[in-house]
Amino acid sequence: MYRWKSSWTDTVQQKRDHRIIRSRHFHKMQRRHFVIFDVLPLAGTLIALGLLFHRPIGALEFGLFFGFWLITGLGLTVGYHRLFTHRAFATSPTVSAILVVMGSMAGRGSMLSWAAMHRRHHELSDHDGDLHSPRLHGNGPAGRLRGFLHAHLIWMIAHDYPNVAHYVPDLMADRRLVAVSSHYYGWVMLGLVLPAAIGGFVEGWWGALSGFLWGGVVRMFVVEQTFSAINSVMHTFGAQRFVTRDDNSRNLGVMAWLAWGEGWHNNHHAFPYSAAFGLRWFEFDPGFIFIRALQAVGLAWDVNVPSAEKIARRMLRQSGDAAPDLEAG
Numbered sequence: 263m264y265r266w267k268s269s270w271t272d273t274v275q276q277k278r279d280h281r282i283i284r285s286r287h288f289h290k291m292q293r294r295h296f297v298i299f300d301v302l303p304l305a306g307t308l309i310a311l312g313l314l315f316h317r318p319i320g321a322l323e324f325g326l327f328f329g330f331w332l333i334t335g336l337g338l339t340v341g342y343h344r345l346f347t348h349r350a351f352a353t354s355p356t357v358s359a360i361l362v363v364m365g366s367m368a369g370r371g372s373m374l375s376w377a378a379m380h381r382r383h384h385e386l387s388d389h390d391g392d393l394h395s396p397r398l399h400g401n402g403p404a405g406r407l408r409g410f411l412h413a414h415l416i417w418m419i420a421h422d423y424p425n426v427a428h429y430v431p432d433l434m435a436d437r438r439l440v441a442v443s444s445h446y447y448g449w450v451m452l453g454l455v456l457p458a459a460i461g462g463f464v465e466g467w468w469g470a471l472s473g474f475l476w477g478g479v480v481r482m483f484v485v486e487q488t489f490s491a492i493n494s495v496m497h498t499f500g501a502q503r504f505v506t507r508d509d510n511s512r513n514l515g516v517m518a519w520l521a522w523g524e525g526w527h528n529n530h531h532a533f534p535y536s537a538a539f540g541l542r543w544f545e546f547d548p549g550f551i552f553i554r555a556l557q558a559v560g561l562a563w564d565v566n567v568p569s570a571e572k573i574a575r576r577m578l579r580q581s582g583d584a585a586p587d588l589e590a591g
């Protein structure tokens with residue numbers, strides 16, 4: 263997805279702003295990706311629900327759904343987001359490659375594209391150029407609704423493409439990572455074939471079909487909706503514990519449970535370098551629990567977490583009291 267064919271107009275656009283690429287070729291690819299990975303999973307989910315009238319689902323389907331929901335969700339939040347986009351911890355090349363595969367299976371785009379888009383999101387949060395802000399379509403109820411739909415789904419149909427050479431040169435320099443990420447479509451297929459194969463092994467042809475549907479297609483639809491909600495819901499509803507550079511990021515506990523810890527989105531915008539999104543003991547953060555587990559067995563190190571003092575200073579600073587400016591997040 264990061265290879266591009268430039269037309270003359272594209273080249274002009276790149277000269278204007280080297281951070282983005284406006285390309286009809288990319289728009290065509292984005293539309294195709296939207297149909298395959300957003301529209302078709304919805305259709306497949308409706309078929310899976312319809313089949314429930316024919317044959318109810320059991321432990322196999324629940325197990326495959328939750329198993330692949332967890333694998334792909336952790337691939338996105340721990341791999342794509344905390345490790346590759348924000349470099350919030352360090353790990354081995356093998357674990358990095360496995361996290362690329364886990365995240366790719368979700369069907370949310372290749373790791374390099376995702377990381378570039380997300381770094382742009384942090385650069386411009388809720389300002390012109392943020393690809394999926396719900397706040398740029400007017401302040402009335404109609405504008406807010408348009409913005410919400412844009413952030414949740416519509417932006418994906420055709421959007422500016424962040425120049426990976428500008429946004430993720432560190433990731434592009436890792437040839438092994440680039441090679442694994444370039445097989446994105448193969449990994450997505452693996453995420454569909456594996457649950458079908460497991461289902462088929464356990465329950466024959468019916469198991470293969472229902473494994474494909476519940477571990478593959480329905481899971482892909484649910485993960486896609488959840489990650490879309492981080493763009494739409496998490497910049498609209500919830501509490502703002504931290505004042506963050508004029509953006510509207512929010513914390514919403516229920517989304518932390520549903521989205522592997524991503525619901526502490528305001529915390530994350532305040533401390534983007536932190537591997538932990540939940541910053542208080544009661545802020546449940548499965549992604550960070552996974553990172554701590556990797557750390558406990560020696561597979562993660564240099565795990566960044568803001569100290570209690572740093573968080574307290576930030577709170578003091580935004581409340582207007584005099585406090586030294588210790589952190590730049």
Ligand SMILES: [Zn+2]
Pocket residue numbers: 383387497511527531
């Ligand atoms: Zn955000």
Ligand SMILES: [Zn+2]
Pocket residue numbers: 343347348380384530534
């Ligand atoms: Zn982020």
